Amino acid sequence: MDLRVNLLSTEWRTRQILLTGENTDVQQIVKKLPVERGDNKLTVHVSGSGTARMIIDLRYNRPATKEEKCPFEISPIEVEETNQVTMDGPIAKERGCDICGRCELDPGEPDNYDFNMFGPSAEESLQIPISFGRRKRQAYNKICIRFQVSSINEKVHGKSIVKVGLQSGVETSSEDLEKLLEDNRNIARYELPSNGKGFVVFYLSEITPNETKFIFRLNDNFKGAKSSRQPAAVEVYDYYNPDKHCTQFYRTDPNTGADIGVDYECDGDGKQCNCLQNTCVQPVEEEILRLVKNRRKPALMLFKYMCDLRKANYAVHVKIKSLTYNLEKNQIIAAAKVLKAIHQEIQKPKVDDMITFFWSINCKLPSLEEGKEYIIIGKDGNNFSTDGREQYRYELSETALVISRNQRNRKLQRVLNNFIKFSEKGCQV
Template identity: 45%
Template structure:
């Protein structure tokens, strides 16, 4: 039993993660850390361990994002050679502005924020709206935002207001964006609860008079169930990402209007939808949900918590806990609840002052399905030794040979002695090239005398789903060094799907491929070679 946000965090470590990956993935890890640390700092509940680890990872995340993915004009993309994304740039600015309030030395306001805000300001449309001509690769990141409808405008407006880097140009852009949202029709808003929720919060932050009307629209279309108040379709539990993110923005809006009664009912619903690890379904609904719940906890937080909680079953008390200021941050577990009592009812009585949240987790075990264990199919990894000879590129192109010397329709013989040519089709004379030699077809293994290894495998999904940005990490045999030119050729030939690759500078240990997507309709094939070094 804990206060609100710790029920969601369920041990701060579950959301505080070390940043890694591309520009999008770095932010996926950085954002929850920033919002978790925001709550703990503002309610003075940071432990020394969490403060040290969380603060360092925020610094690391900001530094990684800026040093590796920031473009010269202040914009951001998954990779520096990719066209910048308006949404990702706004998200980076939003998180950086919040991070600067948590860790004083994490963000350089002039270099890391102002330049990015200026980029956003310069990329507003004439009517004040924003569009994204280069959507992010990881679609899960953006949640329900549509890069071509007003929800992106609302998101950028929230960023500009939260950062507060005002000047004449930014103020003019903010005013146009406000007007753009104020002009949205009641019919459009009520048919799109997400657009209504995020726009209401954006206008409330901007002190727009029209926000009061939007606030009333939110109340008009709210839904209730036994868990509390929500917006959208509940779907299966945990709630679908659309409902969670929409409801989280509605909570932020309610808090702006001081509607604590409705906010409490929303919090009850949100906390009932979390997964077993304390998060929701996707990155964005978890981030927005955490921000909203953190804000609610900050608004309702009382340092004078002093609660006695008693648990009864069949009229008999079987457990009790005490919640005070000193232990409020700690999760209190009561194991082995008597769930098989006569009437199967649990009675909870509370005395004292303050607020806390109790949640009951009912879990059962079953074997994981194949898709749950791993939704991808990986073929057997074919590793063959081939002769490490110079490549005749002209011959390779003519015979459609790959980087490992496998050529279409080329016969193979055990060696090139004259006896082997009796009664055989005429073939090309011996060439000092790895291509066109010793290959009967691509399915035959050869025995080679050199230390060059050819590696082949392919990846696809196990169902009809298409997965967005995915990572394939291939561990190399000890001492084998990848031939970089092979990787560059592979990336060039698959530039529509392989977004980027990473490997140690010496080419040993592993190689990581970043893919735009993995689907069941088309296998993603990988072929490259490596040379065994001396060690």
């Protein structure tokens, strides 16, 4: 072995490596290759006799990908009232109801609306809950939490932790947790403080692409102002590699979302940041279908919701034309074409007009797709400065409802068609 290796590059000192029979067992390392100098080219000249192998190992710093930071999927966290009527007795057994009173069997779908059902008599016959579109709580403070955890990209993770934080004054019971272990063998065990408050930790044998489902009841005995409480968090992480973790926030308070977006607004040098918290849009399709099952006339409820100025003052049927990301402001921006102005607000959008929506990039919902159609109900937008010009935008958060027009569920689409028919007569003051 007698090799002479010269490494050359513009604006970089030539490196020479001599390989002989005396040093072939020792790895020769050249650090700091000229990756960002000159024309970014490295020339290798080799002379002599023998055989050698050269390996170039390039490493660079980059932002971690979403999968690297959060390799797990946490479904939207549903917080809803328990249904005492269907939790016990023959009804629960007959209809396959769970511990929170949600039943699988559909008792039927009454959808015969009287489209002349307006005015005071209609108001008296059908009171629209203040929390429609938001999970609510019964007077006795018994609520239900449910969500699913899985891995992304078909990967399998071994022993993992799911830690469910509880808001102040909220506690759970070991009875429900024991049933959860009984129904799901993937959950090996759980731990919680002796008083049942603060948090509950679940130990999972593994997390796979198949969902591990969580459902249990909570008691909310908080005596202060509900709005003063900080949201709680569901954390999922690898037991042996806790840096691989995901977090999703939720609330048990009425009229708040199950998904909380947390953004940070920092000063110029990034040394001081303020936490900006907003309530994300909740999934509403399942709630509408539950109302259908319970014969609650969801089309009329959607209409009343749209006409409640505390929650909304416009409704549009749109088609999403483009989605962009503003990483500086941590926002997703959707440009949409108006297919039908169901109910107009200040801007009075017309058919074929282009309007703009935005929401926090940390929110899982809404999950809008280009080329898809949606009915959106919400509050007035505002003028925002974008690239030196003013643009009117609608924020999709808080009380906004986003309902897909692309789902093939006939019941859901029938409800939306009836909602549009109701809206043709306008909101009555």
